[in-house]
Amino acid sequence: MASTQCLVVLFLITFTSTAFSRSILETSPKTHHSFTFNPISIRRKIPNDCDNWYCDSWRLSVETDNARSWTQIPARCLDFVEEYATCHHYSSDLEVVAKNALEFAKEVNVSIHGKDAWVFDIDETLLSNVGYFQFYGFGHVDVAALFSEWVDLAVDPALSASLVLYKELQKMGFKLILLTGRNESLRNATKKNLFEAGYSNWERLIMRRPPDMNKTVTEFKSEKRRELIYHGFTLHGNCGDQWSDLRGFAVATRSFKLPNPMYYIPL
């Protein structure tokens, strides 16, 4: 489903990524080893129909959690995933998730007590790191090592469908809880990025602290959700791009799985 629009977006992202690379080099000189090659340039090829069918089916297996515990995008699907994430397909999928969530939210009788809550993950749920993956190359295995430095730049744009949903839920009286696997040390950068992307007035921003470091994401997030329930919140909805955001205990009435074929965080 490539189009001229996609090529324009790819060009813009490549251009933007070059700017980001300068920022990273300026702020984090120790990361320069990652810039010795561009993994994207050595992978470019014309995908064939067979790859496209397989990759689309692989993507579905990721989103339904049939694939479970995958560690890398299959080599033949790197171009597919890049096109998915940088063109209309990803945003179209996100729009339908937001629509599903909003339809459910409208069924909730939000009380005046201010305890009706909705939980959001941050990365690939409220903010998009596509620029980061575009720069390092989708599927580049060492990419996670530099993620904290990227987050510190606070340059992620909002996922527009999520921003619209966020504001709608707020208008409806839901308390918005941001529950992220990002470390507490990234709180200032995270707040700055969220504000600049258009998010504000959340009820709580819950991040990983030292005692949480050895917990799985599912354990950490389940415990935090249980604490919220203990403090009187009713968790109506939960939006996350990873199954580990949504499973475990103290789950919300409805969980909404946002698409993410770029990386997998173990349960």
Next chain:
Amino acid sequence: MASTQCLVVLFLITFTSTAFSRSILETSPKTHHSFTFNPISIRRKIPNDCDNWYCDSWRLSVETDNARSWTQIPARCLDFVEEYATCHHYSSDLEVVAKNALEFAKEVNVSIHGKDAWVFDIDETLLSNVGYFQFYGFGHVDVAALFSEWVDLAVDPALSASLVLYKELQKMGFKLILLTGRNESLRNATKKNLFEAGYSNWERLIMRRPPDMNKTVTEFKSEKRRELIYHGFTLHGNCGDQWSDLRGFAVATRSFKLPNPMYYIPL
């Protein structure tokens, strides 16, 4: 992703459906009212790009259960779903699910005690009813009313990826449990159809009996899984096209969601 192959498949299915319609008319004269119009013919149109993006995203929302409790295929997606189900897209998705399941199965240490089990739903998991939907028109709301009569014909083909998986699991020593929402009254037709489609030597074929009629699918299937566990089986895998096949209690170690954008069975 339409192609000449798709048109050939559509032609073949239309031809086959005409033959099926004769069979239905011959065996069930009371159903003739359903043949007074052909819902397919009045819906044909050339889908536009916007519809295709939306419908692909709608399909993802179904497969991740974000859509939950949907009752009808959106009108603009009827052609999309028909093309999905009758061309390569559906079979490609099914192949990847079977691959995921087999990869997991290979990690299981199957014991000699004959209690390592794998659960399969039947409709849209082992057998395909696409011919039925092709005949009545995808999304035709009254379609469920005639389903028992269709099942009685015992003409469903196997979903090939599932048949390969079924036989592989059997070779590996798993006991195969067929757990279906079909009524007990359809046992003979179901067995005949399964045999003719290539399935054999299952451990149990569990169907709905009168005491199960008022239960939800999730309740019925969870109770039956619990009984299997009580009888000493370890449920390693569970394959089903509906979330109601996979959720509830006494769930298998791994659940595999097969695609089905044709219909939804409530939890």
